[in-house]
Amino acid sequence: MKYDGKINLLLLLIGYCLLTSLISSGDSSLEYDYYRESCPQSLHVIRSTLRRIYDRNSTVAPAILRLVFHDCFVQGCDASVLLDRTVFMGSEKDTLPNQSLKAFDHIDLIKSELENVCPGVVSCADLLVVAARESVVLAGGPYYPVHTGRKDSDHSYPEISYELPSPLDDLPTTIARFASRGFTEKETVTLLGAHSTGMIHCKFFERRLYKFGGTDQPDPSMDPEFAELLRSVCNNNQTQAHSSSAAPSASPSASPSSPTTGSSSKTGEERSMKMDYEGRGSSFGILYYQGLLQGKGIMFVDQQLTAGEETANWVRQYASDVSMFHRDFAQVMMKLSSIQVLTGQNGEVRTNCREVTSSLW
Ligand code: HEM
Ligand SMILES: *[C@@H]1O[C@H](CO)[C@@H](O)[C@H](O)[C@H]1NC(C)=O
Numbered sequence: 156m157k158y159d160g161k162i163n164l165l166l167l168l169i170g171y172c173l174l175t176s177l178i179s180s181g182d183s184s185l186e187y188d189y190y191r192e193s194c195p196q197s198l199h200v201i202r203s204t205l206r207r208i209y210d211r212n213s214t215v216a217p218a219i220l221r222l223v224f225h226d227c228f229v230q231g232c233d234a235s236v237l238l239d240r241t242v243f244m245g246s247e248k249d250t251l252p253n254q255s256l257k258a259f260d261h262i263d264l265i266k267s268e269l270e271n272v273c274p275g276v277v278s279c280a281d282l283l284v285v286a287a288r289e290s291v292v293l294a295g296g297p298y299y300p301v302h303t304g305r306k307d308s309d310h311s312y313p314e315i316s317y318e319l320p321s322p323l324d325d326l327p328t329t330i331a332r333f334a335s336r337g338f339t340e341k342e343t344v345t346l347l348g349a350h351s352t353g354m355i356h357c358k359f360f361e362r363r364l365y366k367f368g369g370t371d372q373p374d375p376s377m378d379p380e381f382a383e384l385l386r387s388v389c390n391n392n393q394t395q396a397h398s399s400s401a402a403p404s405a406s407p408s409a410s411p412s413s414p415t416t417g418s419s420s421k422t423g424e425e426r427s428m429k430m431d432y433e434g435r436g437s438s439f440g441i442l443y444y445q446g447l448l449q450g451k452g453i454m455f456v457d458q459q460l461t462a463g464e465e466t467a468n469w470v471r472q473y474a475s476d477v478s479m480f481h482r483d484f485a486q487v488m489m490k491l492s493s494i495q496v497l498t499g500q501n502g503e504v505r506t507n508c509r510e511v512t513s514s515l516w
């Protein structure tokens with residue numbers, strides 16, 4: 156009895172330590188408003204520059220949201236994804252999973268505005284995380300606070316970018332990939348709600364539309380009418396196509412029959428469509444999860460969320476309760492934004508996000 160009590164206390168203590176270290180992992184050395192003395196204008200500069208860009212080109216918001224995922228998933232939120240290739244070092248941008256990442260020029264513009272007011276102070280990693288938060292808000296998602304104080308890597312990790320999930324992954328693979336970064340099944344479902352906004356190229360789902368998985372049939376998990384719609388968007392020799400100027404969330408009411416932004420000169424490979432193809436009226440998250448329930452997931456990896464008991468349960472909950480999704484999405488974005496950060500003496504502050512500063516001489 157006496158021993159039991161001690162052992163229980165010990166277990167409790169160990170459990171507590173594990174729990175607190177889990178909760179604070181990554182974020183422990185980030186601070187609220189890290190630049191309050193060194194660059195008090197920094198958040199305002201990032202926000203106002205991003206909004207200025209967004210007013211001209213709203214595709215910047217989803218592009219930056221995707222960028223922060225690719226940065227944080229690969230060796231932490233250290234802006235490694237922004238580095239260009241050099242003679243000495245490969246770049247994550249050149250690897251296959253980079254799959255049409257963009258907005259690097261917009262990041263450069265925000266960075267140069269920051270350098271104008273506080274040279275050499277604000278890291279590209281913080282810039283990216285804060286800009287992604289603003290992007291979520293612009294896309295109709297929730298606001299969430301982000302701590303700052305990240306440093307930039309002096310390295311790119313092209314080999315690790317192969318650990319990024321693939322659009323063709325099945326559910327167990329997806330769950331395992333996200334678990335390797337500390338995310339639960341529920342959090343994986345929540346994160347993928349980011350596919351409520353932005354563009355997707357036909358090449359990432361085209362296989363599902365025709366001869367799927369070695370059969371003669373389209374993917375049976377896809378709603379047949381929806382498959383027809385996607386085929387009409389992606390078809391090479393389709394003549395009716397729409398101007399390519401459309402931005403994902405800006406067009407007031409894209410009807411289901413005009414979700415394409417590909418121009419007629421584009422091949423099926425280059426064609427793309429809006430992931431929020433029913434227009435912006437539907438709140439961030441709602442169409443994505445309701446669509447999954449109707450077999451209208453665009454990528455295989457999306458639709459697979461309905462293939463498991465636990466993940467399908469969360470899909471159903473989010474489909475019927477958007478404010479619950481927004482709460483959880485805010486939480487999981489905060490978690491994503493603090494994976495494996497470099498702080499204090501680790502890392503550097505790049506003056507140009509595309510190149511390592513410390514190795515220049
Ligand atoms: C299983 C995991 C994931 C896979 C396989 C995946 C894959 C993809 C692919 C193939 C595209 C289309 C890119 C294109 O056609 O240009 C895309 C777009 C996008 N993804 Fe993901 N993604 C995943 C998770 C995430 C997460 C966790 C986020 C953010 C939290 C995210 C945010 C986005 C956004 C915002 C877009 C639209 C990009 C744009 O319009 O420029 N994705 N994703
Ligand atoms: C992504 O990788 C491909 C293949 O290696 C490359 O051709 C492409 O330029 C890269 N994209 C970007 C934005 O760097």
Ligand SMILES: *[C@@H]1O[C@H](CO)[C@@H](O)[C@H](O)[C@H]1NC(C)=O
Nearest residue numbers: 212214215218257258259261
């Ligand atoms: C808008 O921004 C996106 C994302 O950075 C970029 O790929 C695209 O070329 C831009 N479009 C225009 C018209 O500037």
Ligand SMILES: *[C@@H]1O[C@H](CO)[C@@H](O)[C@H](O)[C@H]1NC(C)=O
Nearest residue numbers: 386387389390391392393394
């Ligand atoms: C597109 O072209 C192919 C042959 O190149 C043809 O078999 C197919 O029926 C055409 N599809 C449409 C919708 O015209």
